[in-house]
Amino acid sequence: MSGTRRLKFDEIGYWSEIKLDIVRDYASAYSRILAAQRKPDLHHVYIDAFAGAGVHVSKATGEYVPGSPVNALLAEPPFREYYLIDIDRQKVALLRDLIKDRRDVHVHEGDCNRILLENVFPNVRWEQYRRGLCLLDPYGLQLDWKVIETAGKMRSIDMFLNFPVADINRNVLWRNPEGVDTADLKRMNEFWGGEAWREIAYTTKRDLFGHLEKEENAVVAEGFRQRLLKVAGFKHVVEPLPMRNTRGAIVYYLFFASQKLAAEDIIIDIFNKYRQRGVK
Numbered sequence: 001m002s003g004t005r006r007l008k009f010d011e012i013g014y015w016s017e018i019k020l021d022i023v024r025d026y027a028s029a030y031s032r033i034l035a036a037q038r039k040p041d042l043h044h045v046y047i048d049a050f051a052g053a054g055v056h057v058s059k060a061t062g063e064y065v066p067g068s069p070v071n072a073l074l075a076e077p078p079f080r081e082y083y084l085i086d087i088d089r090q091k092v093a094l095l096r097d098l099i100k101d102r103r104d105v106h107v108h109e110g111d112c113n114r115i116l117l118e119n120v121f122p123n124v125r126w127e128q129y130r131r132g133l134c135l136l137d138p139y140g141l142q143l144d145w146k147v148i149e150t151a152g153k154m155r156s157i158d159m160f161l162n163f164p165v166a167d168i169n170r171n172v173l174w175r176n177p178e179g180v181d182t183a184d185l186k187r188m189n190e191f192w193g194g195e196a197w198r199e200i201a202y203t204t205k206r207d208l209f210g211h212l213e214k215e216e217n218a219v220v221a222e223g224f225r226q227r228l229l230k231v232a233g234f235k236h237v238v239e240p241l242p243m244r245n246t247r248g249a250i251v252y253y254l255f256f257a258s259q260k261l262a263a264e265d266i267i268i269d270i271f272n273k274y275r276q277r278g279v280k
Contacts, residue, residue, distance in 0.1 A: 012056045015243040024071040035077040046072040047134040049112035051084040053091040085112045113144040126156040140167035145193030152232030161255040236264040
């Protein structure tokens, strides 16, 4: 494949491999259920907003690991269409090499925040009997709340979301919040959709003198889960799965949100299976 010599594939750790397995398992179940539905027939699509090159390298083994786009392309029965997005030109070139001339796969280069709203989501409307499984897996705070909220309001999207708590803690949720860089505050506000995160992420209740203290990661994640339910309008948002690094620190939370109770039941079973596998 052209570009492989120039491109350094992303190295992924153990928990990232688990994440790929989780998304693969749900995508297979999702495609099987929707492909079988009749009266009406549903046109179901796969959306990957941070698709990458389609291939990773395992830190543990050094071997190549299929990425989420490749796993989705191998799902049986297949999705009707695939929308793969990445901002990195080299990774997009490799994706195009992988898919060859498949007309059911649409590859977009650029900012997913714009591309999703302008070019992808309009093709997954509820009233057109279209449904989509959308993976939002940013490296950090590169995602706009408007995308997340739109996915919820559309009623046609099941969504996996990487909640990047490591980036948030490192660059935003400082003990002295006044020292945070304005650019990082802007990223946080755009991801959260405003400044309501401040009331959730900090408390004065535990300090005798009323000083601000940062809440635990789980409190911040639960605050965001409630936002997905109450503001974005997803009817079912399961307790997210904490994804950890080799030292056991939580790097991000993997969220899943849907409008269907059946989807919640499926993902809870999958989360529970991999939650046990992830304990090392």
